[in-house]
Amino acid sequence: MSDETDVLVLGGAGVDTIVYVPELPLPYADSYMIDSGIRTRAGQTGDFVALGLAALGLRTHHLDLLGDDPEGDLVRALHRERGIALTAIPQPAGTKRAVNLVGPDGRRLSLYDTSRAHADDRLPDPVLRSLAASSRHAHVAITHPCAHALPVLRESSVTLSTDLHDWDGEDPYHEPFAHAADIVFLSATALTDPERIMHRIAERGRAQVVVATAGAEGAQLLADGELTRVPAVAPPAPVVDSNGAGDAFAAAFLFGHLTGEPPRRCALYGAVAGAYACTVPSTETAAIGREELLDRAAESAAAMR
Template sequence: MDLDVLVIGGVGIDTVVRVPGLPLPDWETIHVEPVETYIGHTGHGVVLGCHLLGLEAGLADVIGDDAEGWWIRSTYEQLGLPLAIATHPSGTRRSVNLLAPDGTRTSLYDGRHPAGMWVDPVLWRDWVDRARHVHVSIMDFARRALPDVLAADCTVSTDLHDWDGDNEYHRDFAQCADIVFVSTSALREKAIDWIFASGRAQAVIAMAGADGSYVHVRGEDPVHVPAVDLPGRPVVDTNGAGDAYVAAFLTTWLDGRSYYEAAKAGTIAGAWACGSPGTHTDLIPAEQLMLLINR
């Protein structure tokens, strides 16, 4: 099967705990609402978001031969989503997300795979050659896929998340992508200039949560795309909003639209994701996105 989007890395299990506020009070016991668990993480959000927006999307990743891993396999089979997996004894990635009533969160991430973990490149090689676009999550093993991705006839994106502009871990990913997504939450001055000077990026999308996003295109002045409020859909959970943004951006851009039109679509998709509890439980479908873009 040929793919519109191949995502390398980034599926796991999210446990969401709704807390009375952040930071937590210094109490021994805090009573919370029912704790919920979901299939989530960044790569899964991009794959599922692209799928719901009409693209052929698949995932190549490393998971555990454990209950969480089998849940992921079963879900992808039920959804009809292509999944290439390798297993590792360290198990399936997990996170515990503490969610405040205003939708803000703190994520406790258990990546669990050892640094430098070797993965047989057959995991991604066949699919890379049959994909229009490859989105590389910042899993350490995915770094080994970058030479194969760059050698293929495809465009490339990555999401650096809360990169500060200095952490060496993220730099390989930043340098290899045509489109770089990054949060403004920790981003230092001149980091975006470094991405353009050091890599092949044609666009850097700086996501700023309630302040919207900033579209930086090589050789052009940055453009602010404000956040949107969707009537009847208030913010209840920000988990997965960035992944929804990325999925809608890529879908729109791969359809031949401009970076700015893609950012508008991403903004709407991100706002939609904030209107439902859990991670990736209610990502925007193509028909709804088109309706909101044209309103």
């Protein structure tokens, strides 16, 4: 079967309720008045990666479990409005939900409703095989259904990427994802020795590229056995929210990878897209477009010379 999709995104579909709070951590009080409002919108990690890829012109297909509920309707509407193909497997437990508390500096605290997912949830093998066979690449969220999907994906010819998010380098749940993927993203937030963990991922698994992001401190890139630092890129507007920055980084990096750019250039694309994402309020879903990404990357590369 010929490729019909550039990137198959597995998992990470859901809905977030955004609450802007006066500070984080939030001191105990009987109540807080939220003048900015409390808003619910579609968009969790898989949705944001799919959105970022599609905004950059890549043919994107998203596969996950969704409930027959108002939250699922929001997710379906987001994909329909942005022209992103979506295969939704029925989820009797309902669509995944989270509450994000966002501080004035853009940091967030996420509260995930784990009742909307179960360890025995599965993505049907026939659907998975068919979509993988028609895709150039698959980006895999670290959910239980995706963990079970890893062997099927590895049997196909599709290359894989994953985002381990704030893995501490020790939790064994993340290891199958880290070792199965050709490109691994993770946050350095919970890592005491990012370089050691990055090298360990590459040594024990299939990864040709490992990227550890560190927000305003930039990122570290391990490619071809060489570790290099990727400087952060100045945001094009005031920073209002860090939500989705890692997903934007991953999407732009994959755009570079699939268009034949070397890893360092891919990481620059990621830094540009991540900086852009920090200027988008949590209540909105927006991603940088291809022309703006390339222009800002060219400007940043020139400034670094």
